[in-house]
Amino acid sequence: MRGLRLGVLGSGQGSNFVALAKAIERDRIPAEIVWVGSDRAEAKILEHAKKLNLPRVVCRKSNFRTKLEPEIEEELALALEKARVDLLVLAGYMRVVKDPLLRKFEGRMINIHPSLLPAFPGLRAWEQARMAGVKEAGCTVHWVNSQVDGGEILRQETVPVLAGDSAESLHGRIQEAEHRCLPQVVRGLAEGKIPWSEDPRK
Ligand code: GRF
Secondary structure, three states: OOOEEEEEEOOOOOHHHHHHHHHHHHOOOOEEEEEEEEOOOOOHHHHHHHHOOOOEEEOOOOOOOOOOOHHHHHHHHHHHHHOOOOEEEEOOOOOOOOOOHHHHOOOOEEEEEOOOOOOOOOOOHHHHHHHHOOOEEEEEEEEOOOOOOOOOEEEEEEEEOOOOOOHHHHHHHHHHHHHHHHHHHHHHHHOOOOOOOOOOOO
């Protein structure tokens, strides 16, 4: 089977994007990042993508903070289709994905979230975990559906919450886990070891 063509959408630092790109190279994952997009022109993920010479897309300014207008999502979907993206990876993308993007990439979109879902969906999940006093935190990679952080779970990794952890130190430990977990899921999907509802390459 041919390699998986990946699109990555992010709003921030892009450390998951970098970890994924490195893992694909280092661990010979049969996948290729072919498209990188962001809702923020100043997002660091775009700088990282530039260094790797990857095509980058910044979407038009939105009037919303937590989602995009359907027309803007339509433009993104068209760009992704033009790039023949099989799987869309949300790596720190801070807007809720709705239709039409959700419909076009149904069963072909995954997200990384910094908690052990279903615990602590939403923003600053590591801070929520710390405040709740749990002893274990972690990350989750899941399929994206219309429920925020609610799609089927594909993989999780647990990290300890240590006495004296600050929000930053805990988030840092969770991010190290994210950088392992996301490439593992991409590998599983690329190799057909994690089931798809419909593998786009068939
Ligand atoms: C990650 O912690 C991810 O779980 C969350 O946003 C953060 C993005 O980090 N959704 P980065 O941009 O990949 O560094």
